[in-house]
Amino acid sequence: MTNQTTNSTGQVHHIRRMTVIWIILSIVADVLYSIFVAAHIPPGRLTETAAKDQTDFNILIEMAIPVLLGVWIYLSYSLYVWGDKRNPNEAFSGDAARGNTKVQASWIVITTVTVLFLAGFGTWALVVDHGSGGGQGPNPAFAPAGALKAETAALLGRATWSPGSTNVLPVQVIGQQWKFTYRYPTFGGFESSQLMVPANTTIAFNVTSLDVIHSFWAYQLGVKADANPQVNDVAFTTTKDPGTFIVRCSELCGIWHGSMYNNGAVLSQTAFENWATTTEAANAANTALLPAFAWTYVPDANGASGGYYPDGTLTPYSPSEVYGAKQPS
């Protein structure tokens, strides 16, 4: 044993020892993690996006474990072996102690390669997963096929979706102090305080706010997009099987920020169509009073309903034209 860990000058091979401990522990920890923990990591696998976010998280953890263990093993080993009580000799010094070109160079190379790999991997994951469920602003750069077409159709009131179709379903999320409401342009633009989405469908969430900044966080869907006033922040996800999820506001928006949450569900496609058409009919009287579907809304001077830029051009909002009502002077 002693022969194996000492070199010709009788010096203990500290680095070799530490490396052996490190490799063994890292492998054990990574294996244990992937068997027992990885599958339970949020946000779960309710949607394609969530599943990919979970996989990314797990890959990062599997890489982080050896890094953490490496430093911890080194620190503990140093304290144990080189503590001054066990080690009454003169400390190691001289030129080698001031620096070691090989060690420094390999440290820099290894960390750089790791970091560049992480950045490359993150970018790849972001692009192939269409923005990974994150808010992409009004002009999403990484939109899935057909999404932009569906968005345009939604604004023109021509979006369609039915069970079995591969169409992207646009859903609008409107944040206000302190609740979220949802509009479905595909079903006459009705507004609901429940968020229901169909299974096996790509959803385009169009997130906006009527007052301050909120953040739409559909936890199990793996979606998070800030709701900014006057901004349409688009995020995509593709649902899988039916299930329930929770929506929380994750950007401080005032006193009741903590209670700004509600539940939503992924329904089977037929159940969703049922719910949507029923609600559309039930809400028809209310929908008629709502401003026409638009990406953003300006609460008018009366503090009620919303004004809008009707077709995305910069036509100024005029309540008297829209409602025939005069602004208070």
Added chain:
Amino acid sequence: MTISEERSTEVSGASSGHPHESRGLSWTQRPGILSQNVITALVFAVIGYVIGHWFGNYLSSGYTYIANSGQNSISNTLALAFGVLGWLGGIGALNYPVAKLFGVDGLEEESPVDNWTKYFRYSLDHKVVGLQYVVGVLLFMFTGGLLAMAVRAELLNPTTHLFSPDTYIKIVSEHGTIMMMMATSIIVGPLGNYFVPLMIGARRMAFPRIEALSFWIFTAGYMVIFSALPYGGFPTGWTGYAPLQTQSGPGMVSYLLGFAVIGLGMILAGFNQAVTIINYRAPGMTWSRVPIFVWSILATASLLTLATPVLFAGGLFGLLDKTVQTTFYVTEHGGSSYLWQNLFWFFGHPEVYIMALPGFGIAGEILPVFTRRPLFAYKVAAAGMIGVALLSFFVWQHHLFQSGINPDMRPLFMLTTELISIPTGFIFLVGMGTLYRAKIRLEIPMLFVLALFFNFLIGGVTGVFLSDVPVNVTVHGGFFVLSHFHYTIMGGLLFAFMAGLYYWLPKMTGKMMNKKIGKIHFWMMFVFFNLTFFPMFIIGLLGQPRRVFTYASNLQGLNDFSSVSAFILGLSFLVFFYNLVWSMWIKPEIAPPNPWESLGLEWQTASPVPAYNFERIPVIMTDPYRYSEPGAPDYADLGTSEPSAPSKHSLA
């Protein structure tokens, strides 16, 4: 003229203002009722506040919208601003500039009489300012810490509430803001001001008046931000996002003005440190002989000087929005809610490194002393700090990954954010390299430094998680983030501050901190820090957003665990204060001149440090960390007649 000649003239110029020369004190510096001290400052501040309040009301009395709103932000702002001016005038910070403004010559502040009252006065001695800062930041930290206890108490139960949601969010906001303001100065202020001149062999800071001014602005900023509470608080958190900011009550003025005031102090302090380090190094102190702590302060100072003006401007825009109804941050009227986010984080991310770099510097300074080894890869450490400082200006939009701003720039900001872990990793290379085959003494400063490496590793690695956009979708805005930055700022910076205090208080006060109580303090703080914040990673992953007064009931167990640990963590600070009082006043143990057997220049000068630090300006002979090298030359030639303090190359 050669550089050394120039230095010696400069030095003789400095010593002509020596306090012990027989020039008379001006009336403002004499002890007695009329002299200027913290009490006159308070009185002047109150008078300024009243005048400002009246003036604001006078200016805006004709506007119906102000009368109708029942809230006059103009008079709030002017009251606080005049209060700050009164505070600075009352302490005597304005005497010299105002006299100069009117062409009055001959009025020069003397350092006040040399007794305990100097700590309550406007002092130009960097050592006095350093100790004033120690007390100042401890007061800051204590206030913020109490608020943290309140936050954790509220989170003990998701349904039974200690505070109304309104009160709770204001406590959270005040805690965050006070702690962040405190953390920008916690090392640069006390230890930077005290030790940078000593470590570079200078007799003073480059601009002693600016140095003193920055401290008194810092205290004014503390009072302004604290005034938010009597004004009714502000609900925005320390990030102050508009338009919530625009919509909030008068407490918001305290936040905006408080940041602007503190920001001014930060700019001045940073500028002063940078100029001092660049121009006031002793002869022979080439850039490769500068102690690593000084490098870290230089990097921090450049961030303070370059990043803070952006916050200052952002705060002023916010004040204009609140007072005279501009719409910088109001989207509906041509402004943008993104503007504040951009300005704030353009300052805010460099600020994060303002809070990390001095900690790395302290670690690098203390490790060689307690390992009896030279600092491993010194140049890599310095390069790492400069690299972090530079890169920190190019990462700020990672705070806005999900905000919809510049979505196609996300890969770039992901790259820059991850790149910054390379220079940060250098610090680990340096730390671990220094430990290799060393002779490790586990004194209390060393324990805190080792804890810093442990904590900052967790903070740094989770930072990589946050920078990865797909993972960020899940963890952004939740307790994961909260835990991450407490691990870096509290686990890194605050542990470094404690290491620095235990290491340098013997030099500053001539008394040792009690080792036994110190060990209890360390282990309590280290263990319960981790027990408080590690569960928060899990809480965050399980879906708890930040700044909420209620949460899912299945998270109560973890939250309670974290809260109880936080209370004990809070107690550990009482242990620290107990140790401070015990070791400094109740049972002081006189410190030897160089208790840790350090080679650092600050330990070579006399103890207590004389008024102008060095009898003669030292000449630096060699590299700073030549431990365990028999026959190595002394770090500095102090040029004193008596033999200089023996440098210890080994423990023997």
